Amino acid sequence: MPETITLTVNGQTYQVDVEPHALLVDVLRDKLGLTGTKKGCGTGECGACTVLMDGQPVNSCLVLAVRAQGKEIITIEGLGDPQNLHPLQKAFIKNGAVQCGFCAPGMLLSAKALLDRNPRPSEKEIRQAIAGNICRCSGYVKIVKAIQEAAAELRGEAAHDGV
Structure with a gap:
């Protein structure tokens, strides 16, 4: 009923x-x-x-x-809309972290939860936070880089290699 x-x-x-x-x-x-x-x-x-x-x-x-x-x-x-993308969405697009796009919504939300609680995650912490999100298209390198860049932007810092 x-x-x-x-x-x-x-x-x-x-x-x-x-x-x-x-x-x-x-x-x-x-x-x-x-x-x-x-x-x-x-x-x-x-x-x-x-x-x-x-x-x-x-x-x-x-x-x-x-x-x-x-x-x-x-x-x-x-999370955002086409006129006002969240920094994570921008970084995913910029870094080519979205390929087929099927995993992207879940991946982005897992990344947001991480950055909300930890604005300076290590690569290991990023990989742990997205471990429950399977991406069949990538080796996760671009995804991790995008999350690192978004974290830097959210902290008000310029992103650079080795963030």
Whole structure:
């Protein structure tokens, strides 16, 4: 039997009718039209469905939508927009860190969570933070470089090699 829940997504409040077993990824995509959150493996292994819940990266394919009630959810649509890209988005584009683009939403949100809690991450910390996000197109070098450049920009520093 459907239940009406209230979700706060990207700063906007939604009333949504969901089945008790509905997954957050499906509600975001199918009920709210936020298709930037990708549905990949469905088992929490690939990270394509990563969103931020109260600032923490979570695999939305493993979260029941009813469990997201009362939480602040950020999807890729809430990170930036074409007229006002987030520094991470700019750095990913500049460094060619987006290839097919399937992993990018989850990768960007995992990186944002890292930079929100640690503005000066080491390469090892960056690699650990994105370890739950699989990219089949890259060797992660450009992704790590982009995150380092975005971190420098967010700190108000000029990015350079060896940031």
